[in-house]
Amino acid sequence: MTIRYPVSQPWLEGRELDYVTQTVRDGWLSSQGPFVGRFEQAFADYNGIAHGVACSSGTTALTLALRALGIGPGDEVIVPEFTMIASAWAVTYTGATPVFVDCGDDLNIDASLIEEKITPRTKAIMPVHVYGRRCDMDAVLNLAYEYNLRVVEDSAEAHGVRPIGDIACFSLFGNKIITSGEGGICLTGDARLAAQLKHLRGMAFDPGHTFLHKKVGYNFRMTSMQAAVALAQTERLDEILARRRDIEKRYDDGLAGISGITLMPARDVLWMYDLRAERRDELRAFLAEAGIETRLFFKPMSRQPGYLDAGWPSLKASVFSEDGLYLPTYTGLAEADQIFIAGKVREFYAAA
Template sequence: MAFTYPVSQPWLKGRELSYVTEAINDGWISSQGPKVKEFESEFARYNGVAHGVACSSGTTALTLALRALGVGPGDEVLIPEFTMIATAWAATYLGATPVFVDCGDDLNIDVSRIEEKITPRTKVIMPVHIYGRRCDMDAIMELAHDYNLRVVEDTAEAHGVRPVGDIACFSLFANKIITSGEGGICLTNDPRLAEQMAHLRGMAFNKEHNFLHKKLAYNFRMTNLQAAVALAQVEQLDEILATRREIEKRYDEGLRDIEGITLMPPRDVLWMYDLRAERREELRAFLADASIETRVFFKPMSMQPGYLDPVWPTLNATRFAEDGFYLPTHTGLTEEDQTYIVGKIREFYGAR
């Protein structure tokens, strides 16, 4: 079904076409093209970080980060219950065990519950900045220091949140704040980690001989065409974030007084406008009939078939998953669009 008001839509209003055309005219379409390095440099600079390593997706970024930190069989990675499954899969791909930590009222990992999950096998804490809310990174970094752990930030949904962990991983999928269609990038201040991730993403070709491969690696490269789009997106990021901040404010103002709707805590940057609703599925069907697309919250990791754990009914993450959803949230959403969407929600609940 095509929606007049989709949940997400890319914002391609900068120099995307110009940069892609330049890449095609120059004949540079592979991962060896100059736009890849330009994007890596610009995105790292924007975030105040020394090194960027572009790759094929947010999922491969997480996998590269864990692999560069030496995560493998027998290791444990602490991961939020409330997240997209790619966070857990990155650990599983490497033979490690994801250990899940329940969320707090802001949907982010509950820092007060991390310490009880740390064991001698724990190697990495992987917080996720859910829907654009920054985790309590000061407390997480202190725990990591106390237990000699590394920190990988899953920043897929939070472009504009400045990273502080060992490695931060961003998604550039089409529904993210900025996009290259498909793609991702790892940021780090450690030159050795950057070098290792770049080596691993490109099949670990060896300087002694192009086709001598001394370790198992991946083809996780970003193309020059994707990087051309991503570079143009970075140039607009401040404007994009400011526009989304206004979208968040308008939703807050229009929805805060509706009985049956519970607003969520403010976001540091707006990826998706999330909220909780009584009679959620009835509301979503009503909105769909009005051509308004919505999406439900993530299912907790302990409800996933690959990680099924009988503790799931007791989790905060489960409680939020039962009535949480998000509204159309993209940079091109107009004030008129939001007036219509809010009006339909108010109509459903009989709010004046």
Template sequence: MSFKYPASRPALDGRELEYVTETIRDGWISSQSPVVQRFEEAFAAYHGTVHGVACSSGTAALTLALRALGIGPGDEVIVPEFTFITSAWAVTYTGATPVFVDCGDDLDIDVELIEKKITPRTKAVMPVHVYGRRCDMATIMELAFEYNLRVVEDSAEAHGVRPVGDIACFSLFANKTVTAGEGGVCLTDDPRLARQMAHLRAMATPADHSYLHKNLAYNFRMTGMQAAVALAQVERMDEILATRRTIEKRYDTLLAGIPGLTLMPPRDVLWMYDVRAQQREELRAFLAEASIETRLFFKPMSRQPTYFHPDWRSLNAGRFSEDGLHLPTYTALTEEDQAYVAGKIREFYARAPSGRAVAAHGG
């Protein structure tokens, strides 16, 4: 189904076409293209880090980060219950075991619960900045120091949030703030980790091209054409983030006080505008009829078949997954577009009887 107001839409009105055309004209379309390094340097500099390692996806970025840190069979990595499943999958890909921690009211990992899950096998913690809300990194870094843990930040939805852990991993999928269509990037200040991730993403190819590969590695490389698109996006990050901040504030105003709708806590950067809604499925159907696309919240990791645990319903992550959804969020969204979306939501709750609304901004 095609929507006039999709959940997301990439902003490709910068120099993307120009840079891709240059890349094709120069013949540098593979991962060896100089534009890959230009993108890595620009993205790292924007986030205040030294090294960037571009790769094929956000999932690949997480996998490279964990492998570079030596995570493997027998190890445990603390992962949020409320996240996209690839956060957990990346841990499983290394042979390690993800250990899940429930979320707080802001959907981020509840830092007060982390220490209870640390065991002698715990080697790392993976905070996820869910929907653009930065985790309590000060507390996480204190725990990491106390228990000698490594920190891999899943920043797939938090472009613009400055990393503080060992490695931060970003997704460049088409619905992300900065996109290459597909792609990912790891940021770190550690040159050794950067070299290891770059080595692993390129099949651990020896410098002399002898075809003697000493380590199990991956083909997780980014193409020159992807990097060309991503580089043009980075050049406009200030503008993109500012526009998204305006969109967030508009929604906050337009949606305030609607019975049945709960606004969520503010975001450090806006990825998708998330709300909790009574009669969610009926609301989604009503909005779809008005050509407005919505998306659901993540399911808890303990509800996923790979990691199933019957207690998932007792978790905050389980409760939030039952009534949460995203509204259209993209830089081309106009004030009139947002007024239309908000108007349709008000219309739905004016027509349909709803239960007691919970307090605005979480709860």
């Protein structure tokens, strides 16, 4: 069947083509091109943070952040049960162990459950702003201060949520609020951490000799072409966020009062419009027949094959995973299209 309304698609209405054309014309295709630095500075300035370090994906951003903080084998990192698996994988990539904590009603990590999971091996907490909802960072930071832990914010889905941890990591994948197709960026106010992030990102070349490497680094660099797109997107981030607030409001209005649908708490920024649905899989099939694509909620980390021995599956994350989905959510989604989508949801439950 034909997809008329995809879950996501990029909104490229700024200077993306101009900037990419410029970087191609000037021959600056690699990470050495000037657009990388321009994007890093623009995104850092937008967030009021001193340093930005662009990289190849949100996952590599998280991996760099953990490595820059010295996290490795034998260490533990607190990670939400309800998140995309990249959060846990980044911990595993360093040789450390992710320790999972269940979610609250807003799908974010339940900060009241974190302390019981802290051990002498715990070195960091990785809160995730799920679907654009800012998690309880005050509680997270208080625990980090009390137990001398570092905080790595997984902000992959939360461009526009101001970061306050040691390092915040954003994804620029094609379905994110702003995109470069593939890509990511770390933000930090610590100049030493920023220098370490850049060092690890670029193969950990020794400054005294180009081909001397005193530690294991990565080729996690962003190309100038990707940065050109990311810069153009950053220039219009306020407009993008405003358009998405309108989309959230229209869905709220269009889906209100439908028996069988549970609307979720408001989002600080809209990444995806998520909801809970009775007879979810039947609803998805019905919407697909109308050309409307949907996506399931994340599956809890302790239900993932690689982490089945991490503990019993959590209650709330498991329940949400069984009946949650999100609807098409992208900056260019027209009001008429939203009316149609919401109308189809209403039609399904009216027929029932």
